[in-house]
Amino acid sequence: MEAVLARHAAWRGLAQTTAPGHDPALWSAPREDITLARVSQRLRFHHFEIDLAARELRDGGRLLQLSPKIFDCIAYLLDNRERAVGRDELMAAVWGRADTADSQLGQAMLKARRALGDSGEAQHTIRTVAGFGYRWIADVHEVEVAAEPPPPAQAAAPVPPAPEPDTGAAPAAVTRETRSGRRHWFAAAAVAAVAAVVLSSAFWAWRQPHPAPPPERVVAAAPASAPDTLVVLPARVDADEEFSWLRLGMMEFVAARLRAAGRTVAPSENVVSALRAGDAAQLPETIRAALKPRYLVVPHARRTDHGWTVGLELQDRDKAAREVTASGEDAIAAARAASERLLDVIGRLSPAAVAEAAALPSEELLSRIDAALLADDLDGARRLLQSAPPEQRAAPELRLRLAQVEAGAGRFDVAEADLRRLLAEVPPETDPVLRASIASSRGAMLVRLGRAAEAEAVLDSSMETLESRSEPALLGKSHMRRGVARALQGKADAAMADFAQARIALQLAGDALGLAQVELNEGALSGVRNHPGDALESFRRAERQFERFGISSELVTSMANQVVAHRVLLQPGQGLEVSQRSLALLGRLPSPDLEHLLKLRRAQALADNGRWSDAEMQLGELARGIDPAREAELAALTANERALLELARGRAAEAYALTEPTAEKLTAPEFDSARSEAWFLAIRALHAQERVAEAGALTRRYAAWAAPSGNTTFVIHARLAEAEQAAAERRYAEADRAYEDALRAANAQNVPADIADVAESWAGSLIARGELIRAAPVVGQIARYAEHDFGSALLQVRLYHALGQGEAWRSALDRARALAMERAIPPELVKPPAAVRIGNATVGVGN
Template sequence: MHYRFGPFELRVPERELLRDGRPLAIEPKVLDLLAYMVEHRDRALGRDELISAVWGRSDVADGTLAQAVLRLRKTLATADGLRNPVRTVPRHGYRWVAPTESVAVEGGSEAEAERSHADPGVPTLAGSPAIPSSPQVPRRRAFAGMLALLVALAAIVLIGLFRLRDASIPPPQAGPAEADVRLAILPLVSAQAADELEDAGMIELLRRHLVARAGAPEVLSTATVVSFLKANRGKPPGQWADALQALRVSHVLEVDLAHDASGYRLEGNLVAANARSAIGQVRAANLEEALERFTNDVLGKLDAAAPVAVDSAIHGGDRLADALRLASRGRTRDAYEVLRVAHADAPTQIDLLVELAHLECALEMTAACDRHLDEALSSPGLGAWSRASVHLDRASRRLAELRLDQAREEIEAAAQAAQATSDNLLEARIVLARQHLAAVADEGDTALDLARRALTLFRVAADRGGQAAAQIALGDLAAQDGHHDEALADYREAYALFDSEGDQAGVARAGARMARALGHLGRFGEAGKVAHAAQAAASRQQDPLVLRDALDSLAWSLLQSGRLGEAREAAHAGLALLDPANNPRQALRLQSLLGFIDAAGGRYRNAMQAWERALQAMPDSAPGVGADSLRLAIVYAALNAGELERAGTEAARLRADAGRSADADVASFAEHAEALLAARRGEHAAAARLYARVWKRARDTGTLNQQLLADYSDVLFELGELDAVESLLGESDLPETEGHLVQLVRARYLLRRDRLDEAQAAFDSALRLAAERYSPLLDTSRAELARARSQGNGTPGQAGKDKSRR
């Protein structure tokens, strides 16, 4: 039997889950759980029944089932229009409630469909009899480490996000709880607590779980609650009634969280106007599971719907939560519009201002971003966590502008602010910011250590998005060192993490880098497919940086396959989205790329002009970013354009850079330029010695490429060293074995071995691979082949053979 719900199709006999016809990765037990629930969707299923049916035994903990349900919800959470299909039935289990069509496939017969409908649910809280008051649960003080853990897990979302409504995005029809409930979360006896940060972390953790649910009640922002606690410090809870009434809340959720050797304990009371209902004690080995189960119990009492995580679930109550949902789907511009209106309605709400500035930074609205960040820092109500986040946003802007000293100052200011929070996740973000700074400053070893440390911290905090960002940082460092296989593995891991979170902007970022790594490995066909997919994913987002990065990758891929016109269009499209002052490093890349496209088409003077513009735009604060590779490219172009003096000038600059730098790459660029000049002067033996050193260094660093092969082979052909050319062609570390320059070198080699037909086949292959590209080596090879045919297969090869035997 097959089942269809929303965009999904469940094929039980084949053990497959498809979305829009494409298979989805899903764990076997989660698939078994899905199948059993769908097949028994006519009733609620108890936890014991589900455990027995899926795991085949009764000694499985309830937490294992809860985690499987959570993973199932996350797997199905990306579907537009599909409200959460798994409803929690409090104190019993779960029920499949999505409209589902069952399709008989036996014998290829015509499909027979039936529709199932969601059950009407349990009676609403308002319609239930009053529950007798229960004694208040005494609060147990968490030990010192609890503060760090609570705030760490709360760090992704800014504490104190204010709830507002925007008529421009109408909410869907409200359920009973949505319409009637305005909830405040208070720690038990929290007015007597010594440290509000502990309370704030607990409140924010629960608030995040609650507002993520479709049909969830309105929940007061954490900032509002913390302000309430400060104002009522020292008063017994019995005197809070008037203050709570001023907040216009209908319910108060009193919560106690404690931790011991066996795990976490959550319990509390749900207090309405005339009743106090105890929330049963929840125990779990990890905090996430405890919060999930506790939230289910609370929502069960409030008769709220089950969770949902779809783009269409904009229920209008928590404007910041709405914006975060939009931003997590790559809809950065839409998220900004939501917060812009909210901020206009509440201009003094500090945490709204912080998040608005963050989105403005992401959209490169630099003037507004800087103004609002400055405004936030000047506010006396800015908490330590938010202050650190503001400094990190400022550091990110300064890094993009390559203003490294200012970026370093902002990162240190963030670290100082973070000391008051004991927040592991915030620490991870600061470490990653330091890593980015070290990478831009070309401090490779430091950058690598920081990337590894950031990855560990993000794993401890269970932040998949942070893990993915750290994996990309590791991949970038590996790629810089020429270890493209290692880089590709890091990028694939980042891609999987972003995909598991439904972060399509992150998927596009990782995909763009995967395409570059594949290109460096000579897997041009795969690179092209991945680059097109990344560009398609990025084009559906509203993040200009992500889209430019994808266009950059696509342009490189098109250049590698010889489609110069399309490559030029992609590069120009990226530049059109860019203000060079905001991101000079990306401007440098795209401007340089246009130069390489021109050079590949034989337009050498145009290429030199593009590279010169890129060098002039490079900030003084980061003079080493790509400069030496561009100077080597100018040497190439100048020699091909006949501008020998210009080639000599750039080679001299490279020698000077090599003398000032301990970077082995700079020394290789300088020696490569000297070898090119020596070959042009006819000093082939000297050029060969230089190329031998450059080749060895490139092999050691994993940066061998077909251009170096062509240059080195050219002087070896002049020297008649065919055995040496054969050795180069057999180099196992050369990635681009199917590149057009490799085929041209092979053609020239075979010709000198008197294998004319094979040489012609290699030349024809090179011509196909070159597509729109032009290389002087094409003309050289064509002329050598024509001469060999006119002379009867003798002359070119004989000279080479005689020389190689001496």
């Protein structure tokens, strides 16, 4: 979806698999009787293992649940991986006949790719052979099965280290070292490319698999919407299987006719998403709860001896129903007539745009293409487009849909070029709404291609065209896209204004999913602007809506960024709870990138709560599974998190080895957040090894880089690094000035994690120097976090112990122990404090 923080979302789409007019004799034919029974070996590819005899597919040891046909598609391609397999051959192998509907095979391949963490865009496991079929391309290794596995007692698996006791040794700087990466700054999660609604005003470029909801679903508050919103449901079709496309095609056709007459009709994507997320029988109730429409329109179509009869049932909020019917030679003609009769009942708000048949491509063809796009069948949509006569293929409406298909397949440069040419051929005076739709789609493509300034200019023209038009859905999407383009250029205030206008327009359009995308964008931008509390609330609202509709990619992003927000707000327990809920999405995501992001957030939440062994296991698995070339940022963030744990365990050399590559090699602007974090950790790792001179040189480079960045968090941490360098060199007056600067900047931003980073370091330095009176107010700055944050609690233990305050020390120690888990409390802080003399007074009594 169109989200600032959609960086780790994958764009799905299936490439063309057949070409019209292709001679079947040229397609591949099976060279022997088609059977899967002869396959008996176990094979490994990526992090999957498949036992073809037992019909089991495992992902990292976890058994995946696949339908028989999906498993057979995977198995057959694997067994014939030395060559491309034609569509007819695959259909004959799996379904036992070669005349299976193309859409059936397309859907099966879509699900097979999802199960393997693949997509039509990535194609790292199954490649589409255009005009022919498919080919297995992932490296495959046979698994040697031991005759008799050793008993568990003899297994050589490593045992996680036991939690360290309170009295165990710990590095002196454990508090600071475990704190510094807790933020995983929002910019790393939110600065990116984006646009999910990148195509026409009517369709998304891709959609997500929609898993069954968990047992206890969170019910989202319905968004404010126009009071007279209509929702058209999928049609009930009483006809042969060849007319199954009418189910979604007629839905979108009727919705478009009603929209043309000025009625507010919720986008069909909302309906399709709700359908995938739950029980089809409950769809009307789900839609009523989610969208609060005034009317539901339920189409039904029946084929007769003389043509078609189409009925449109109109249900109001009280479920009272009226129905209009019409007949015609074909289903779309009947649906057109029924729509006109329905408008006679509910009224037109503006004259309907009734085009002559000769002026537009075949309405049936458009409806079939729209049905394929709504069903994620990009292969089918492409075949329909290519099968149209040349004069129809030249029509702007079909060219726009072809650009949709290209974008859905991940060919954004091709889609942008097509849209640019089309835009030049459709002047505003000819069809202003169509032109605005083309411009808006092109703007989204430019954002995806990293050309945000161009995108902003193109989207400006789209909205100028719409100024006098009642097109709230298209206007809302255009504002959202321009907001993303502005956010990527650092124009935060202008972006927020766009998101606010998008919210109003999408409410008027009855677009609940569009509103959820706005929440996601606003949350990301709030995080970048150092307003984590606002960001968290936006992410929570977005999660509730995406969960309702089963949109898994955006659901992952919403939950992953909640973990970040809780980290920044020093709420580790709440972050762990969110990450625990997110585990239900594992195995149901359309790309490995999303699964890796979810696992990274889980590991960070575990580490924040002192579950170091669990976090290390998760991070080790991630490090092995991430492709550093394709997922460079995720690889860097995983390395940073591993470095934090190495520092906390006193293994500074290992920590430096993990962070140095990121700090030195990931120099592109999109990696700035990961690089800043790595730089800061590398400096601390050098200090922990007493390599003070090297740390000083790196600190100067870091500070010179951070100063012009405009990122307050970078500047705060660079100044903090300078303070720690000065303290290491015993230049305490200079160190205190730097600490004071950093703390002042952190307080101005009022971000708890930044304040704690500086306060813990400065207070620790002052306590080590015996300047307890000066340390006390610095510790006081983060006292409010000590109930739930281990670093803040441990700092209080340190101060009260140094002051000789026995009762306060004991209470603080109990609190720190309750939060510690595997984090060690230095042994000197566990011993009762002695009385301390400050000036002429004796303070505290050790006991």
